[in-house]
Amino acid sequence: MNNRPKIILTSQDLERLETLLEALPANAFPGRQALLAELERAEIVEPDQIPPSVVTMNSTVRFRIDSSGEDYCLTLVYPRDVDDTGGKISILAPVGSALLGLSTGDEIEWPSPGGGTIKVRIVEIIYQPEREGKFYR
Numbered sequence: 001m002n003n004r005p006k007i008i009l010t011s012q013d014l015e016r017l018e019t020l021l022e023a024l025p026a027n028a029f030p031g032r033q034a035l036l037a038e039l040e041r042a043e044i045v046e047p048d049q050i051p052p053s054v055v056t057m058n059s060t061v062r063f064r065i066d067s068s069g070e071d072y073c074l075t076l077v078y079p080r081d082v083d084d085t086g087g088k089i090s091i092l093a094p095v096g097s098a099l100l101g102l103s104t105g106d107e108i109e110w111p112s113p114g115g116g117t118i119k120v121r122i123v124e125i126i127y128q129p130e131r132e133g134k135f136y137r
Contacts, residue, residue, distance in 0.1 A: 004108055007038060007101030010047040010130065013057045014039060017091065020078065028092075034111055035097040042101050047135040053104040053125055057091065060127040061099055066107075066119040073126065076100065095120060 017039060021032065055061050060075045074089040076099050082090050089096040098110035098120045107121040129135075 004041075005102060005106040007042045008050060008054050008103070009039070009042040009044055009101050010050050010056055011044050012047050012135075013100075014042070014044055016057070016078070020091075031092070031094050031097050031111060035091070035100075038097065038101065047130050050128075050130045051103065052128055052131040054128070055099045055102050055122065055125060056128055056130055057100070058129050059125055061122060062124040062126060063095075063099060064121045064123055065095070066121060071123060075127075094118070 017035075021036065024032075026032070050056060055076060057076055057078065060073065062071055062073045064071050072095075073087075075087060076091060076096055077088045079090045079092055082088050089099075091097060091100060094110055094112055095118070098108050098118070099122070102108060102120075102122045104122050104125055107119055109117040109119050112118045125131075
């Protein structure tokens, strides 16, 4: 995970994610340490100060996985909000953790579940709650 881009989180997302991680067993998911490291290095801002081009929780984002060249359009959600529609990705999924806090155009290498890494690039933030004035969703 060299040359990691700057990430920005809202204070609300940070608080909710810390609460979620504290409630989970230490070995609940393989990317726990990587997600914790990202939370620690993030710049934290108030929800009304987050740039509109940053992936926050409940944002819908179009991103590309470089190894496959495929684009995906998914909404980044908390585990409890994942459903059968296929349009959501949990923050606890490897790609979900990689998306959080990135800006349009950013790329990051992230540990993949089977070993190795995946490179994720943010193509577009289609919807961001804060951009729509929804600061306490």
